[in-house]
Amino acid sequence: MTKLALAAKSVSMTFGNVKVLHDVDLSIGQGEIHGLVGENGSGKSTLVKILGGIHTPDSGSEVRLHGNAMNLPVRDPQQHGLAIVHQDLALVESMSVADNTGISTGYERPLTAPISSRREAEVVGKLCEQFGFALDPHRLVGTLSPAERTVVAILRALRQLGDGDQRKVIILDEPTAALPRGESLRLLELLRTMAGNGTAVLYISHHMNEVLSVCDRISVLRNGKIVATRESSSASEAEIVELMLGYEIGEFYPDKPESSDKVVRLDVNRMTHGPVSELSFQARQGEIVGITGLTGMGQDDVPYLLAGGRTRLSGEVTVDGVATDGEPRSAKQLGMQLVPGNRQRDALWLGGSASENLTLPFLKDFWRRWRLRRATEHGFSDSALHDFGVRPLRPSLEITKFSGGNQQKVVMARALRQRPGVLLLHEPTQGVDVGAKKEILNVVRQAATDGAAVVVFSSDAEEVAQLCNRVHVMRYGSISATLTGSEVSEDRILTLSQQSSVVE
Numbered sequence: 033m034t035k036l037a038l039a040a041k042s043v044s045m046t047f048g049n050v051k052v053l054h055d056v057d058l059s060i061g062q063g064e065i066h067g068l069v070g071e072n073g074s075g076k077s078t079l080v081k082i083l084g085g086i087h088t089p090d091s092g093s094e095v096r097l098h099g100n101a102m103n104l105p106v107r108d109p110q111q112h113g114l115a116i117v118h119q120d121l122a123l124v125e126s127m128s129v130a131d132n133t134g135i136s137t138g139y140e141r142p143l144t145a146p147i148s149s150r151r152e153a154e155v156v157g158k159l160c161e162q163f164g165f166a167l168d169p170h171r172l173v174g175t176l177s178p179a180e181r182t183v184v185a186i187l188r189a190l191r192q193l194g195d196g197d198q199r200k201v202i203i204l205d206e207p208t209a210a211l212p213r214g215e216s217l218r219l220l221e222l223l224r225t226m227a228g229n230g231t232a233v234l235y236i237s238h239h240m241n242e243v244l245s246v247c248d249r250i251s252v253l254r255n256g257k258i259v260a261t262r263e264s265s266s267a268s269e270a271e272i273v274e275l276m277l278g279y280e281i282g283e284f285y286p287d288k289p290e291s292s293d294k295v296v297r298l299d300v301n302r303m304t305h306g307p308v309s310e311l312s313f314q315a316r317q318g319e320i321v322g323i324t325g326l327t328g329m330g331q332d333d334v335p336y337l338l339a340g341g342r343t344r345l346s347g348e349v350t351v352d353g354v355a356t357d358g359e360p361r362s363a364k365q366l367g368m369q370l371v372p373g374n375r376q377r378d379a380l381w382l383g384g385s386a387s388e389n390l391t392l393p394f395l396k397d398f399w400r401r402w403r404l405r406r407a408t409e410h411g412f413s414d415s416a417l418h419d420f421g422v423r424p425l426r427p428s429l430e431i432t433k434f435s436g437g438n439q440q441k442v443v444m445a446r447a448l449r450q451r452p453g454v455l456l457l458h459e460p461t462q463g464v465d466v467g468a469k470k471e472i473l474n475v476v477r478q479a480a481t482d483g484a485a486v487v488v489f490s491s492d493a494e495e496v497a498q499l500c501n502r503v504h505v506m507r508y509g510s511i512s513a514t515l516t517g518s519e520v521s522e523d524r525i526l527t528l529s530q531q532s533s534v535v536e
C-alpha cells in the first residue's frame with residue numbers, strides 16, 4: 033500500500049441548517065490520481081474548500097495531510113505542499129498573468145528588493161515552457177479567454193508547489209470545463225507525469241471519459257455522501273453515471289431538428305472585428321447551428337459581437353430582417369438572447385438571490401399599484417426553477433450559494449422565459465453534470481421546436497455533433513468548412529478543426 037498523501041475522515045459540513053456533506057471519507061495515496069464525480073450540488077467544491085481552508089467543517093471532521101492531522105480550518109495549505117485550482121479560478125482581472133501567479137506564492141526576489149516584472153515574467157515564461165502552455169506572462173487576465181484563465185490558475189498552482197522534493201498534493205476542481213480538447217489532453221498528460229513523480233492528485237470533472245482514462249480510482253458523491261469508490265480499470269461510464277444520479281440515464285442526446293428550409297431569423301453578413309473577419313452565416317427558424325473551431329479562431333467573440341455590447345467594425349447583422357447594432361438593448365428588443373460562457377461575470381448579479389436573478393428582465397410585470405408583488409414574483413421564479421430542474425428549489429437563496437451547474441440553469445431559464453427568436457448559447461453545458469446536461473440540451477431542442485433559431489458556440493465537438501443540424505468550423509475569423517445533415521459527426525468536426533491549424 034502506498035503512503036497516504038491526503039485523507040478526509042468523517043467530514044461533514046452544514047450551512048445554516050442544511051447539511052451538504054455527510055461523513056465523507058476519502059483517501060488518496062502518493063502518486064495516485066483520484067477522481068471525484070457527482071451531480072451539480074452534490075458537494076464536490078464544498079469538500080475542496082474545506083481541504084483548502086475556506087470552509088470550517090462540522091466538529092468531528094478530520095483532515096490528514098501526509099499522515100498529520102490538520103487543525104481545522106486548514107491553514108496555509110500551501111505550506112503543506114497542497115495546491116488547489118478552484119472552480120471559480122479566483123483570479124484578479126486587472127493584474128497580469130505573472131502577477132496573478134506571484135500574488136499568492138510570493139514573488140521571485142531577494143527579501144527587500146522590489147518586484148521585478150521582468151524577472152516575474154521570466155519565471156512564468158519558464159513554467160509555461162516546461163509545461164507546454166503558450167501564454168504571454170505580461171497579458172492582463174481581464175483580456176484572456178476562459179481557457180487561458182484556466183491555464184493561469186493551473187500555473188499558479190504549479191508555482192505554489194515549486195520544484196522542491198517536498199511531498200505534494202494538487203486538487204483540480206473542474207479544470208477542463210473551459211478548456212478545448214487539445215489543452216485538456218495536455219493537462220491530463222501533465223497530471224500523469226506529476227503522479228508518476230509521486231504527486232497525489234484529486235481530479236474533479238463532469239467529463240466521464242476523462243475521469244475514467246486518467247484516474248486510478250474514482251469516488252462518487254451523491255447528495256453529500258460518498259456512495260462508492262471504484263478502481264477505474266474495472267468501472268464503466270454507465271455504472272459511474274448511474275451511481276452519480278441514482279438512475280440510468282438512457283439515451284443521452286435529443287433527436288436533432290430536421291434541416292430547416294424555413295425563414296432566416298438571424299443573418300450575419302461580413303461581420304468584422306478583432307479576430308473575427310468577414311464572417312457570414314445564417315440561422316433559420318427551428319434549426320440549431322453549431323459554431324466551433326480551435327481556440328483563438330474567433331468563434332468565442334462572435335456571440336458578444338452579435339448581442340453582448342461589443343461594437344462591430346463592419347458588416348451587417350439582421351434579426352427577422354431588422355438590422356441590429358450589437359447593443360444588448362436593441363438585440364433584446366429584436367428577440368435575441370445571449371447566454372454567455374462566463375456566467376458569474378457576464379450573466380449573474382452575484383449580490384442577488386436566484387429569484388432576483390431570474391426576474392430582473394420581468395420586474396415590470398410584477399408591479400401593481402406602485403408596489404412590487406413579491407408573491408407573484410416568487411410564484412414565477414418557483415415555476416421557472418422547477419421547470420428547469422434547479423436544485424435546491426429555493427428561490428430566495430443567494431445565487432452564489434447554488435452550485436455552478438445550477439447557476440447555469442438559472443441563466444438558461446431566464447433567457448428562455450423571454451421566448452427568444454434567436455438564441456445564442458456560448459458553451460451552454462460547461463460545468464454542468466451529465467443529468468443536467470441532458471435536461472439543458474432538451475430545453476435547447478425545445479426552443480428550436482418552438483421556432484427559435486439557435487446558435488451554439490461550443491468547443492465540445494461531441495455536443496455540437498449530437499445537437500446541431502448544421503456546423504460551421506471557424507478558422508482565422510471566418511468559416512472554413514460547413515457540415516450539414518448526415519455529414520455532421522464528431523470525427524469530421526475534429527479533423528476539420530485540426531486542419532485549420534496547420535494551414536498557413
Ligand SMILES: Nc1ncnc2c1ncn2[C@@H]1O[C@H](COP(=O)(O)OP(=O)(O)OP(=O)(O)O)[C@@H](O)[C@H]1O
Pocket residue numbers: 047052070071072073074075076077078079119423424432433434435436437438463465
Ligand atoms: N456558502 C454556502 N451557503 C449555503 N449553501 C451552500 C454554500 N455553498 C454551497 N452550498 C450548497 O452546498 C451544496 C453543494 O455545493 P457544491 O458547490 O459543493 O456542489 P458541487 O458538487 O461542486 O457542484 P457543481 O458540479 O455544480 O460545481 C449545494 O446544494 C449548494 O447550494
Ligand SMILES: [Mg+2]
Pocket residue numbers: 076077078119205435436
Ligand atoms: Mg463545484
